[in-house]
Amino acid sequence: MASQTADDTLADFQAHMNLIFARAKALWKESASRMHPDLQPSGYKLLAYIARNGDTSAHRLADLFEMDKSVVSRQIRMLEEFGLLQSRPDERDGRLRVLTATPEASAVLAQLRAENAERMRSVLAELTPEEVQAASKVFRLLAEV
Template identity: 50%
Template sequence: MTAATADPAVDEAIALVEEQLGVVFTRARQLWKQAAEQIHPDLQPAGYKVLSTIVRLEATNAHVLADLLDMDKSSVSRQVRVLEEAGFVESRPDERDGRLRVLAPTPVAVERIRAVRERHQARVRRVLEDRAPEELVAFAGMLRLIADAPDA
């Protein structure tokens, strides 16, 4: 059951936003699938998310990845193994805790992720470049509010 406001127009607008977020999430999943295929034909979308996060962080471990991506550790481990076998991730012992492995992207991974991100950013730029900077900042702020909102 959803809470209604005193203004039906606000309720309709919020329903429209929620509907469009669903469309955006579906499109994001499609883009992750395409991006994974651009990196390597056998890479799954989850592997792309893991690899792009490793590239963004420059070095990390499986526990951090599992937390950031809200994935179970066994799924992250499987994806990391695939990425290592494909030559996209290197693993070495953590200097502070030898029980942990530090995961770092290879130069090939950095280059491929960079190319995919540039294509994605160019798409977003084409769609939004005519908007006023204030409007884009407000939009980003609304997305942050939604992302940071606590569960019911």
């Protein structure tokens, strides 16, 4: 009986994780359209990473997001066309391009992050700090799988 309860609990956990992933996809789509009406969620994720973590290269993004280099190149080209991303030659290796979010993109991303943080604070307000720490630990462990 205990095994069934544990299995039911795990199934419930997995179902909620699926809902979180679906909500995240919807949020990326919504955020992308607020950046530019033609921006795809994959381009938004790349741009958000660049803005948060600083200059990077297309090669690094492809590796990090496990995306095909042609997809990353296409998204970068679109981000540049939309005025959201700048690129310059790498000082150490002229064959590579260094990617940087534009100030305009960084400003919109900061606004979106603030709005998302407020939503998160509102949702998590009913939890104790210890419960939030426990949830954070679960997500960290899942991210390492």
